[in-house]
Amino acid sequence: MDYIFKNYFLYLLLAPALILTLLFKYLPMYGAIIAFKDFNPMKGILGSEWAGLKHFTRFLSSPNFEIIFMSTLKLSLYGLILGFPVPIILALMINQLRRNAIKKNIQLILYAPNFISVVVIVGMIFIFLSPAGPINIILTNITGKPLMFLTDPEYFRSVYIISGIWQGAGWASIIYVAALASVDPELHNAATIDGANIVQRIRHIDLSTIKPVMAIVFILGAGSIMAIGFEKAFLMQTAMNLPTSEIIPTYVYKQGLQAGDYAYSTAVGLFNSVINVIMLVAVNFIVKKLNEGEGLY
Structure with missing residues (x-):
């Protein structure tokens, strides 16, 4: 307690973040009780009758369960596998630039897409990939027919993942660029004198430096593997691509806010x-086994 009183100013600085976390992260957990009740808005959460696991059983036995679950899993898994190495590659490339002016301009270009809203991104996707869009005009001149990127379920995941990588890879590379900035230049100089080429220096110096960061980012990414953003998938949905675009977040939105089945x-x-x-727990356990005890916790 003496330590707290002596350093009360630090706790005052921490208080706003702590209060916001409690209000918007922990208190809403109370509403999860609804999942175990036959919720009636007129009776409230406590007044509604208990339903046990009825709603979970209903979802698991639903004919749409396998389709929705696998669509969510595939979209997340492919996005993680394909998107994870891209920021690392970008950071390694940026780190090799020696002229600060060029480096800053390239970083600005790479970071810019992250600040474009999801609505604008989807609008750009619809413009570029529509049957009369520039990409299909080129494909038509080459193959003689356009590709239905926006309506064919086969293309939904590719369009979603590639556009997501383009939008977020540059911003995600910041953490790796910051980690690489801590590398002692003398290590590279010594490796060059010993005859190491650029690939060997990147492998044994740069990658070794950012290895703990890579482990943490991968664990966090795997831990949120089912937490896909609802907005982009919902905005990209059409009546014809539902077999691959209907995922758990969009399904929750439709059942909860549109159908009123809270x-x-x-x-x-x-x-x-x-x-x-x-x-999250499983991947952290596996990474700690493979990474000599280094994990998220």
Whole structure:
């Protein structure tokens, strides 16, 4: 207690973040009770009757469960596998630039897409990939026919993942660029004198430096593997690409806010969160085994 009183100013600085976390992260967990009740808005959460695991059973036995679950899993898994190495590669390339002016301009170009809103990104996707868009004009001149990127379920995941990598890879590379900035230049000089080429220096010096950061980022990415952003998938949905574009977040939105089935949608969302927690613990355990005890916790 003496330490707290002596350093009360530090705790005052921490207080706003702590209060916001409690208000917007922990208190809303109370609403998860709805998943175990036949929720009636007129009776409230406490007044509604208990339903047990009825809503979870309903979702798991639904004919759409396998389709929605696998669509969510594939979209997240492919996005993680394909998107994880791109920021690392960009950071390594940026780190090799020696002229600061060029480096800053390239970083600005790479970071810019992250600040474009999801609505604008989807609008750009629709413009570029529409049957009369510039990409299909080129494809038509080459193959003689356009590709239905926006309506064919086969192309939804590719368009979603590639556009996501383009938008977020530059911004995600910041943490790796910062880690690489701590590398002692003398290590590279010594390796060059010993005859190491650029690939060997990157492998044994740069990658070794950012290895702990890579482990943490991968664990966090795997831990949120089912937590796909709802907005982009929903905005990209069409009646024809639903077999691959209908994922758990969009399904929760439709069942909860559009259909008004709050208890069922809460159960589906809670199921999704439980899967994320299981993935986080499992991946952290595996990474610690493979990474000499270094993990998220």
